[in-house]
Amino acid sequence: MQPDEEEINEIPPKKNPPPNKPLLIILCVFIGLAILLCAGIIFLKKQPQKPNSSTSVNASQSTNVVSQPLVIASSQPVPTPEPPPAPVIPKEEWYMALVNSDTPLPDGFDPATSPLGAGYHFDERAIDSLKSLLAAAEAENVKLKLVSGYRSFARQKTLYNAELTALKRAGKTNEEAEQEAQFTVQKDGESEHNLGLAADILAQNFQRKVAEFEETLEFKWLTENAAKYGFILRYPKDKTDITGVEYKPWHFRYVGEEQARLITDSGLCLEEYLAP
Numbered sequence: 001m002q003p004d005e006e007e008i009n010e011i012p013p014k015k016n017p018p019p020n021k022p023l024l025i026i027l028c029v030f031i032g033l034a035i036l037l038c039a040g041i042i043f044l045k046k047q048p049q050k051p052n053s054s055t056s057v058n059a060s061q062s063t064n065v066v067s068q069p070l071v072i073a074s075s076q077p078v079p080t081p082e083p084p085p086a087p088v089i090p091k092e093e094w095y096m097a098l099v100n101s102d103t104p105l106p107d108g109f110d111p112a113t114s115p116l117g118a119g120y121h122f123d124e125r126a127i128d129s130l131k132s133l134l135a136a137a138e139a140e141n142v143k144l145k146l147v148s149g150y151r152s153f154a155r156q157k158t159l160y161n162a163e164l165t166a167l168k169r170a171g172k173t174n175e176e177a178e179q180e181a182q183f184t185v186q187k188d189g190e191s192e193h194n195l196g197l198a199a200d201i202l203a204q205n206f207q208r209k210v211a212e213f214e215e216t217l218e219f220k221w222l223t224e225n226a227a228k229y230g231f232i233l234r235y236p237k238d239k240t241d242i243t244g245v246e247y248k249p250w251h252f253r254y255v256g257e258e259q260a261r262l263i264t265d266s267g268l269c270l271e272e273y274l275a276p
């Protein structure tokens with residue numbers, strides 16, 4: 001087998017092909033391209049990335065930078081926007097009159113009233129609003145019951161004295177009875193009923209002047225609708241220390257539709273609303 005081995009050994013040098021030049025060129029080009037590609041990727045990764053969170057800041061900064069020269073360059077002064085004017089409270093109007101123990105009505109005050117039926121009267125300038133309120137409730141099958149309107153000074157005095165007597169009989173001292181009667185009934189000239197713009201409204205199936213009236217559907221209707229007809233809940237539960245009057249969920253006061261809406265929305269009692 002020697003010859004064969006020799007033959008085999010000798011074959012490679014003989015058959016060794018000449019270097020394939022085109023293949024080498026293509027290989028070099030590929031390697032070159034690969035190096036370029038890697039370099040490109042590395043270069044792109046090294047580029048600083050803009051964080052998203054700073055985009056708005058950069059935007060606003062650039063806006064400021066742009067807007068400032070514009071302001072300086074302008075010869076016209078930039079007008080400062082005026083705040084909207086505060087609504088004027090018509091304190092001097094008849095329907096805004098404040099009546100309480102600090103600001104009683106003058107002696108002999110006698111408003112022009114009109115009859116409401118069932119012996120009740122109301123200021124003739126506001127009586128249509130009260131009638132509209134009562135009619136609206138009726139139309140919605142809400143059974144309200146008017147139990148008081150305008151009262152003369154004499155009538156108020158009678159009510160106040162009757163309360164004083166009852167309190168004294170219950171064991172209160174003169175001073176205690178007067179304080180309590182002032183809180184619940186008010187003296188003549190110090191009650192809004194003397195003004196002719198207050199109405200006590202209960203329900204046909206609930207005719208007691210007690211705080212529990214607030215739990216009725218009729219009271220709910222009144223709180224939701226009274227302002228539409230110009231009435232406010234005059235003696236709220238959380239304002240007794242300011243009004244000096246007990247919580248009266250039945251006592252509604254006419255102040256006109258616009259003011260009723262503003263006062264109701266404000267959450268203030270009339271004393272606070274009219275405070276200088």
Ligand code: ZN
Pocket residue numbers: 148193198199200248250251252
């Ligand atoms: Zn009342």
